[in-house]
Amino acid sequence: MRLTRSLEERLVNLYRQTKVVGGLFRSLGQEADAVGSAYALDRSKGDVLSPLIRNLGSMLVQGAKPTEIVKQYMAKGDSPTRGRELNIHYGDLVRGFVGQISHLGDMVPVMAGVTLSFKMRKQDRVGLVYVGDGATSTGAFHEGINFAAVQRCPLVVIVENNGYAYSTPLSKQTAARQLVDKAIGYGVVGERADGNDVIATYEVTKRAVDRARSGGGVTLIELMTYRRKGHAEHDNQSYVPAGEIDRWAAENDPIDRYVKRLLDEEFEESELASVDARVKEEIDRATDEAEASPMPDPRDALVGIYADPPEISPLWFREGIKSAVDVHERPSSWGTHDV
Amino acid sequence: MSEVTYLEAIREALFEEMDRDQNVFCLGEDIGAYGGAFKVTEGLMAKYGAERVIDTPISEAAIIGAAAGAAHMGMRPVCEMQFIDFISTGYDILTNYVATARYRAMLPCPMVVRGPSGGYVRGGPFHSQNPEAAFLHTPGLKMVYPATASDAKGLLKSAIRDEDCVLYFEHKYLYRRIKEELPGGDHLTPIGKARIAREGKDISIITYAATVWKSLEAAEQVEKEDGLSVEVLDLRTLLPMDDEAIIATVKKTNRVLIVHEDTRTGGVAGEITARINENAFEWLDAPILRVTAADVPLPYSPPLEDYVLPQTSDIVIALRRLAAY
Numbered sequence: 001m002r003l004t005r006s007l008e009e010r011l012v013n014l015y016r017q018t019k020v021v022g023g024l025f026r027s028l029g030q031e032a033d034a035v036g037s038a039y040a041l042d043r044s045k046g047d048v049l050s051p052l053i054r055n056l057g058s059m060l061v062q063g064a065k066p067t068e069i070v071k072q073y074m075a076k077g078d079s080p081t082r083g084r085e086l087n088i089h090y091g092d093l094v095r096g097f098v099g100q101i102s103h104l105g106d107m108v109p110v111m112a113g114v115t116l117s118f119k120m121r122k123q124d125r126v127g128l129v130y131v132g133d134g135a136t137s138t139g140a141f142h143e144g145i146n147f148a149a150v151q152r153c154p155l156v157v158i159v160e161n162n163g164y165a166y167s168t169p170l171s172k173q174t175a176a177r178q179l180v181d182k183a184i185g186y187g188v189v190g191e192r193a194d195g196n197d198v199i200a201t202y203e204v205t206k207r208a209v210d211r212a213r214s215g216g217g218v219t220l221i222e223l224m225t226y227r228r229k230g231h232a233e234h235d236n237q238s239y240v241p242a243g244e245i246d247r248w249a250a251e252n253d254p255i256d257r258y259v260k261r262l263l264d265e266e267f268e269e270s271e272l273a274s275v276d277a278r279v280k281e282e283i284d285r286a287t288d289e290a291e292a293s294p295m296p297d298p299r300d301a302l303v304g305i306y307a308d309p310p311e312i313s314p315l316w317f318r319e320g321i322k323s324a325v326d327v328h329e330r331p332s333s334w335g336t337h338d339v
Numbered sequence: 340m341s342e343v344t345y346l347e348a349i350r351e352a353l354f355e356e357m358d359r360d361q362n363v364f365c366l367g368e369d370i371g372a373y374g375g376a377f378k379v380t381e382g383l384m385a386k387y388g389a390e391r392v393i394d395t396p397i398s399e400a401a402i403i404g405a406a407a408g409a410a411h412m413g414m415r416p417v418c419e420m421q422f423i424d425f426i427s428t429g430y431d432i433l434t435n436y437v438a439t440a441r442y443r444a445m446l447p448c449p450m451v452v453r454g455p456s457g458g459y460v461r462g463g464p465f466h467s468q469n470p471e472a473a474f475l476h477t478p479g480l481k482m483v484y485p486a487t488a489s490d491a492k493g494l495l496k497s498a499i500r501d502e503d504c505v506l507y508f509e510h511k512y513l514y515r516r517i518k519e520e521l522p523g524g525d526h527l528t529p530i531g532k533a534r535i536a537r538e539g540k541d542i543s544i545i546t547y548a549a550t551v552w553k554s555l556e557a558a559e560q561v562e563k564e565d566g567l568s569v570e571v572l573d574l575r576t577l578l579p580m581d582d583e584a585i586i587a588t589v590k591k592t593n594r595v596l597i598v599h600e601d602t603r604t605g606g607v608a609g610e611i612t613a614r615i616n617e618n619a620f621e622w623l624d625a626p627i628l629r630v631t632a633a634d635v636p637l638p639y640s641p642p643l644e645d646y647v648l649p650q651t652s653d654i655v656i657a658l659r660r661l662a663a664y
Contacts, residue, residue, distance in 0.1 A: 084443045091444040093411060099444030103435050109401040110436065113408025113416075119415070120364065120390055140432065143401035150396060283560050305442050307502030309579070312478075 001031040001255050003197065003279045004057035007066050009166075010283050011073055015233055019291070021075040021085045027054035029196070031227035032254030033160055036201030037223070040209045041096075043299040047209070048114055049128040050094040050107040054160065054227070056088055058130065064088075066283055070290035077296030104135035108144030108157065115153035115212075126212045128156045128205070134165025136179055145218065149186045154207060154212035157220045160195060162227035167239040180222035188218040195223030196254040200259075220277055226252065233259035343521050346514040347451075348380050348488040351521070352495035353417065357387055360415060363499055364395040366402055367419030376421050377455055377514060400629050403452060407437045407504075410450040415499055420454030423508055424468040437504045438479030451498045453507035455483070457600055458632075458648055459548055460512050461640035469548075474506055475610060481530060481607055482578040484508040486551035488519045493528025501530060506578075510549045517552070528581050531576050531585035531597035539570030542661050543588040545611055546598040547574040550630075550649060551585035554598050557654035567662055578609060585611060586619050593624040594661045598654055603631040625664035 008026050015024045027034060034057030041047035043062065051058045056069065079089040081099075090097030098114060101105050106215055111129035116123040118161060134139050136159055148155045159179050163170055167268035176182060183190025189211065193204040201223060208219035226304045230237045237245070303311045343351065364387075364596055365380060371394040373383030384392040395402050399420060406416035420426045426433070433452065440446040458467035474480050481503055485491040491509060492533045496507035536551055544554040551573045560567035572588050574581060589595055595615060597608040608629040617625060630649045636642055 081443055081445075090441070091446050093446070097412060098408070099440075099446065101436050101439070101443075103431055106400075106404060106432050108435050109404025109432065110408040110411075112401060113405030113410070114412055115408075116405055117409040117412040117414045120409075140400050140404065143396070143398035144404060147396055147398055147401035147405060151393070151565075304445075305479070307441065307447070 001035050001057060001067070001258065001336060002275055003060055003282070004035065004278075005255060006279050007069060007283055007286075007299065008056065010287060011070070011249060012233065014070070014287070020073045022073070024073070024233040025052045025053045025087060025231075026229035026233065027056055027142040029253065030054050030160065030162055030197035030225045031057050032258065033158075033201050033225050035061055035193035036198040037158055037205040038062055039202050040205035041126065042209070043096065045124055046096060047126045047128070048093075048098060048111075050098040050100055050111050050130065051088060052100060052130040052132060052160065053088065054132075054162070055130050059097055062097050064092075064097070064211065067289045070286045071293055074290050075291070075295065076290060076293040077300065078293050082300060083296035103140070104142070105138030105140035107129060107131070108141050109147065110144075111155055112144045112148035112151070112153055115155040116151055118154055119151065121164065121209040124213060126154045126156065126209050128209070130158050130160060131177060132165060132171050133163070133173055134168065135162045135174055144231065145186050145188070145220065149188045149218045152215070152217035154215075155218050156208040156212055157218060158205065159220065159222045160225055161222055162225045164227050164231075164240075166235070169239075178222060180220060180250055185218040186218070186220065188220055189216070190222070190225065192218045192222045195225035196252050196257060198254060198258050203257060265278035285308075341520070342518040343488055344515050344518045345485075345488045345491045345509070346377065346379055348492035348521060349495055349509055350381070352492045352499070353380065353383060354386070355525075356415075356496055356499045357383070362413060363415040363417065364391040364393065364409075365417045365419065366395050366406065368395055368397055368421045370394060370419050375419060377511065379509075380419065395489065398600060399425050400432050402433045403429040403437065406450045406452070407432070407440065407448050411440070411446050412447045415449055417451045417453060417499060420452060421558045422466050423454035423456040423470050424465045426452065426454065426470050427473070430473070433480070433504075434474070434477045438477050440479075445491060447502060448504045449502050450504050451495070451507050453495070453509060455511040456508040457510040457512055458637050459549060461639060461641060461644060462637075464636040467637045468619045469508070469599075471508065472601055472606050475577060475607060479503070480578060481505040481576070482508070482534065483530060483576045484510070484527075484548045486510070486513070486536070486548050486573050488517060489521050489526070490528045490534070492521055493526045494530065494575065496525075497527045497530050500527075505530065507664050508548070512549050513552075528575065531579050531581060533581040534573045534575055535570065535584075535588070535656070536573040537571040538567065539568040539592065539621065541568045541592055542594040542596060542658055543570045543572060544596045544598055544654070544658075545572045545574065545585060545588065545590040547577065548600060550600050553649065553651045554654055556651045557658060560651070560655055561658050561662075565659065565662065567658060570656060577579060580610070580614070582614055582618065585614060589615050589619045590622045593622050594664070595623070595627045596630065596654070596657050596661055597627065597647060600632055600648060602634045603629065606631055627663050628657050628661055630654050
């Protein structure tokens with residue numbers, strides 16, 4: 001959680017220095033639901049998750065490196081997507097995360113398929129897909145969870161209810177009393193938990209993961225949290241009622257809550273400080289490495305659209321390649337313009 | 340060997356590929372117990388079981404999305420759209436997710452989306468569509484549309500083995516109307532290679548799918564009645580397009596007619612025209628002409644459908660016009 005928050009804070013600095021090329025998306029206040037739920041997966045078994053834009057924490061748990069994240073934001077040529085995609089939109093099947101796209105809800109059918117393959121091959125693996133409150137309104141969400149439910153895929157669907165989809169509050173998103181109620185309609189187990197309590201988040205997800213692994217099919221989990229920053233860094237949050245953000249920050253910050261719990265148990269301040277120092281050092285190193293990285297070679301844009309052909313031809317006007325419309329290639333019978 | 344219909348050729352390809360590779364599986368609406376709306380998948384479930392022949396809910400986005408997820412993990416899914424008209428409800432996930440997966444996220448998507456396409460069958464506006472123009476400008480997808488039973492089999496087998504997503508359109512008018520003896524062995528038709536369906540020297544017709552047959556009829560007719568020698572190029576693959584074969588036939592005959600069943604505006608013919616213009620303008624002795632459907636949602640009643648879709652007589656008129664230019 002500390003790494004997530006500090007890394008995002010570093011990205012804000014880089015953003016203000018215009019070193020981040022695109023938008024910047026924060027998960028401030030939502031770190032617990034991302035981190036706690038991802039810890040419930042078993043990496044040694046090859047479990048797979050599909051993150052959302054506010055699941056930087058889940059990706060870090062799953063093995064993503066801060067240096068990759070900074071390079072992604074800075075659009076570097078040696079970033080995981082070689083400059084093709086933004087922010088945390090990338091995948092790595094070895095570490096077990098599938099890169100999301102911007103069309104919310106689409107990852108639910110995709111993860112239904114990932115987990116369908118686990119079932120077909122009788123593998124002991126589980127999938128976890130995150131959606132926000134907004135994505136529950138999409139057709140893809142409905143089609144995906146319904147299909148996974150029918151097939152009893154080993155899939156956990158987490159709805160992170162952070163109150164807003166861009167500027168749209170939950171009350172304009174759904175007439176459902178609570179999002180977990182949707183589980184009834186799909187015939188799957190539904191659970192709801194405090195998404196700002198990292199332990200509660202872990203426990204509810206662990207139950208769902210165990211259920212999936214033992215053949216119990218899909219679970220829909222609603223995690224209650226709150227988005228303290230705007231949709232992205234440019235968003236001034238003018239639509240948020242006065243005092244709401246401050247109240248969540250003061251009374252329900254997931255890191256404050258967890259730190260208090262740790263100190264109440266057996267941990268010392270100094271141990272936590274050493275975690276903070278380690279995090280800072282890692283982020284410093286990531287930033288240095290990303291800043292020193294090259295931007296992509298423009299021609300690399302033509303590589304990797306297909307396996308075959310591995311690269312498409314450049315446009316002739318870009319590369320000075322002569323088109324066939326050339327004197328020497330004209331048919332001998334042709335025209336009077338030559339000579 | 341006995342003759343095999345276009346539909347049976349597709350089915351043979353599915354059986355052979357499911358036999359060959361345990362990772363190949365089929366999913367779609369009513370494809371299992373029922374055998375599919377056109378019985379293309381008949382017998383598959385009996386042989387391979389409900390695990391590998393999956394009857395799905397009515398959810399094209401889920402079918403295509405789940406196929407993509409399974410394909411990431413090394414499976415080789417073959418999705419059936421009950422009618423290809425319904426592929427539009429999976430358009431988002433196909434164009435935004437599947438087509439970009441390899442490029443943006445290094446996620447392989449070896450999968451096939453197939454389905455009965457095309458008109459001339461009195462199917463009305465939602466059971467007759469030709470969807471190719473909607474996907475022609477989506478980098479990351481491949482697209483094939485066979486005209487013969489042999490290519491129906493060979494292209495489907497190649498599509499299943501391809502490392503990327505291939506849209507495989509099968510023409511329902513041809514399902515049971517054409518048959519031929521298929522080549523033996525492991526018959527593969529290469530993706531990206533056109534086929535000369537008829538040799539000629541005066542005019543080239545560039546076409547694909549059902550209008551290959553109408554073009555051949557028209558070519559026969561003008562040979563008999565006008566003494567014209569018409570070449571017919573069957574594209575077979577629309578993405579990636581076989582520029583080499585297109586340019587070669589243009590250079591050979593210097594007159595080009597493009598024929599397709601899909602509507603006119605923004606159709607495949609426009610793209611072919613642009614490619615010829617850029618690469619072989621000097622070889623043209625006449626303007627490139629198009630015979631296509633009219634820009635109309637395809638109507639049901641026979642006189643209306645026949646009027647809208649390209650007919651052999653339309654192709655004959657266009658060939659004569661080109662010859663006279």
